[in-house]
Amino acid sequence: MSNKIVTLEIDLEPANNHRLSSLCGPFDDNIKHLERRLGVEINYRGNHFSIVGQPHTASAALDIVKRLYVQTAPVHGNIPDIEPEQIHLEVKESGVLEQAAEVEFSHGKEVFIKTKKGVIKPRTPNQAQYLMNIVTHDITFGVGPAGTGKTYLAVAAAVDALERQEIRRILLTRPAVEAGEKLGFLPGDLSQKVDPYLRPLYDALFEMLGFERVEKLIERNVIEVAPLAYMRGRTLNDAFIILDESQNTTIEQMKMFLTRIGFNSRAVITGDVTQIDLPRGAKSGLRHAIEVLSEVDDISFNFFLADDVVRHPVVARIVNAYEKWEVQDQKEKKAIDQRRRQEREEREAKLVADAALQSQQQSQLVSK
Structure with a gap:
């Protein structure tokens, strides 16, 4: 992943101090939350925002800020507060954290x-x-x-x-x-x-x-x-x-x-x-x-x-030994189950045959 740092800027429109206050949260808590989650720096003056960070995270942060600002639009004359849950959902839906980790991993970092x-x-x-x-x-x-x-x-x-x-x-x-x-x-x-x-x-x-x-x-x-x-x-x-x-x-x-x-x-x-x-x-x-x-x-x-x-080497050998035993144990249990099932089927077949023979003998006695 590139270590390049960029600065992205945006003016949120329409400018509205109450909506901006809702976006930023009390004591800028929402802004700080975004900074922590995405590893960026967010500065603002009025409705002008600048975001400093790596290209993919800065771009994602910019998009999230825009979407959150849309959510501050008045509803029945009241400006809704931006809650931490909304920020969390926007970050998840952006996929930026997954992208960052996958890029680092694929590049062998x-x-x-x-x-x-x-x-x-x-x-x-x-x-x-x-x-x-x-x-x-x-x-x-x-x-x-x-x-x-x-x-x-x-x-x-x-x-x-x-x-x-x-x-x-x-x-x-x-x-x-x-x-x-x-x-x-x-x-x-x-x-x-x-x-x-x-x-x-x-x-x-x-x-x-x-x-x-x-x-x-x-x-x-x-x-x-x-x-x-x-x-x-x-x-x-x-x-x-x-x-x-x-x-x-x-x-x-x-x-x-x-x-x-x-x-x-x-x-x-x-x-x-x-x-x-x-x-x-x-x-x-x-x-x-x-x-x-x-x-x-x-x-x-x-x-x-x-x-x-990654413990003592003998632990790995112990784990392997138990795994082999479990595989063998499962095979033996399966063989025992199959043998028992076969014996049960043979007994049932013999009972059916004996019953049929007995019925035949009784029929012969009756006919005599």
């Missing part, structure tokens, strides 16, 4: 995230694609074995969005069903019950932001941790939401979670479909989502393999 504790780089092509999809999609699924960076990279993307002021808070959640345990039967208050389940997320946050800053952000509710059940009835705007261990959600829980996502929010759902701890007979919400949402726009699915495991 290195994908990375800067945090105050260092630079985080994806180590495999799948991880790089995953990060790009998080930027360009409202909802991103990361599915694969342990050690592939699904959760760590999701937290990194959330921290990056918070530092850039693209979102106002980070919400971390996880279904509290693991190894047969239920939240209500664990000792302690809510935070003590949830903490063990969210420890991997905490560890990533501490590494990227430092312990003290994470504690302060949690105190201010900028970072919120909660079990999945506590999200019911909420709508989450201006948030980056991470659902970890999603293979342990039910279909109803997954649907509930996905419908909580509000304007200017992103969600990342991570899980491993080979590590389901749900009660026998319950279908995983993650498996179901993969089946029913694969064709839905603005949702991306990223499937990681053992090759993406």
Whole structure:
């Protein structure tokens, strides 16, 4: 992508101070929102606006400003306020963020995230694609074995969005069903019950932001941790939401979670479909989502393999060994099912034949 910077200018007509005030928002909040989302600088004097940025983002910002100004036209004599939801929809419909990420990726630019504790780089092509999809999609699924960076990279993307002021808070959640345990039967208050389940997320946050800053952000509710059940009835705007261990959600829980996502929010759902701890007979919400949402726009699915495991080399070998065992186990189960079905069919056929023979013998006795 070119590093060229351009300045685009426009006079919004008809000039109207009340409409301009609605466009810019209180304390220029709407203008600042656009600047954060698109990485541009917007200056104005009266109805004259100038936009500074890279050509594609500056042009998109100019078009969005024009469209938003049209939406300030009086309705029954009243000038409507421009709400954050309208800005979010205009940015999404412009496709500018997707275009920017795709251009960078196609030109071979290195994908990375800067945090105050260092630079985080994806180590495999799948991880790089995953990060790009998080930027360009409202909802991103990361599915694969342990050690592939699904959760760590999701937290990194959330921290990056918070530092850039693209979102106002980070919400971390996880279904509290693991190894047969239920939240209500664990000792302690809510935070003590949830903490063990969210420890991997905490560890990533501490590494990227430092312990003290994470504690302060949690105190201010900028970072919120909660079990999945506590999200019911909420709508989450201006948030980056991470659902970890999603293979342990039910279909109803997954649907509930996905419908909580509000304007200017992103969600990342991570899980491993080979590590389901749900009660026998319950279908995983993650498996179901993969089946029913694969064709839905603005949702991306990223499937990681053992090759993406970036922990100790032996972990990748362990994952491979388990995958081979699972394939063989499935084959053996299928063979057993086929053998049982064949035996059942043979028994049923023998019963039918015996019944027919018995009926024939009875008929012969009667005829005598």
